[in-house]
Amino acid sequence: MSAAMNALRSSRIVTTERLMMIPPGKENLPDLVRLKGDERVFGWMLHGVRSAERAAEELEDDIDFWEVRGYGTWCVFERGSGAFLGICGFxxxxxxxxxALRYxxxxxxxxxxxAREAARASLAFGHRAGLKRIIAVARDENVASRAVLTDIGMTLASEFRNQGHRMLLFESRG
Structure with missing residues (x-):
C-alpha cells in the first residue's frame, strides 16, 4: 500500500474509549470469513451467513465503497488487546x-x-461525512439490536416484511 493510501486509511480510523475502528483491508479477510460464516452472528444479517468466497467478495466491495464514498464499514477491534470484535459501519x-448503519x-x-459504542461512533462519523439521513433495520424480535438503535438516538420510522420477518426501520437525521 502506498504512503498516500496509508495516510488516507489512517484518517478514517475511529477510536472510542475502548474501541479502534479501522476500514477493512485484505489482511482482515481471515477474521471476516470467520465472523460472516458464523450463524450466531450473521444469521441476523441481510442475506444471512456468507461463504468464504462471498466474504472475500464483500471485502473487495467494502474497500471499494470506502474509496468511492469516503465512509463504509469498519473492522472493530478492542483497544489494548487488539482483539477483533466484529464489524460496524455503513x-x-x-x-x-x-x-444503513449495520453492526x-x-x-x-x-x-x-x-455494539452501542461502535454504532454511536459510526453514526457521528456518518453525519460528519455529510450523510443527512442514516437508516438502520432490525428484526422485530432482535430486542438487543433495537435497544442499541434507540439508545444511540435513532427513531423508529417505519416497518416492512422481509422473508416472513417484521423488520423495523430506524433513522437518524443529521
Whole structure:
C-alpha cells in the first residue's frame, strides 16, 4: 500500500474509549470469513451467513465503497488487546431504502456495550461525512439490536416484511 493510501486509511480510523475502528483491508479477510460464516452472528444479517468466497467478495466491495464514498464499514477491534470484535459501519441497502448503519459483533461481546459504542461512533462519523439521513433495520424480535438503535438516538420510522420477518426501520437525521 502506498504512503498516500496509508495516510488516507489512517484518517478514517475511529477510536472510542475502548474501541479502534479501522476500514477493512485484505489482511482482515481471515477474521471476516470467520465472523460472516458464523450463524450466531450473521444469521441476523441481510442475506444471512456468507461463504468464504462471498466474504472475500464483500471485502473487495467494502474497500471499494470506502474509496468511492469516503465512509463504509469498519473492522472493530478492542483497544489494548487488539482483539477483533466484529464489524460496524455503513452499506447502501440493496432495496433502495438508503445508507444503513449495520453492526455484527461476536456473541461474546454481547452485554458489554461494544455494539452501542461502535454504532454511536459510526453514526457521528456518518453525519460528519455529510450523510443527512442514516437508516438502520432490525428484526422485530432482535430486542438487543433495537435497544442499541434507540439508545444511540435513532427513531423508529417505519416497518416492512422481509422473508416472513417484521423488520423495523430506524433513522437518524443529521
Amino acid at each position: 452499506m447502501e441497502r440493496p432495496d433502495g431504502r438508503g445508507v 455484527a459483533l461476536w456473541p461474546e461481546c454481547r452485554g458489554r456495550g461494544y
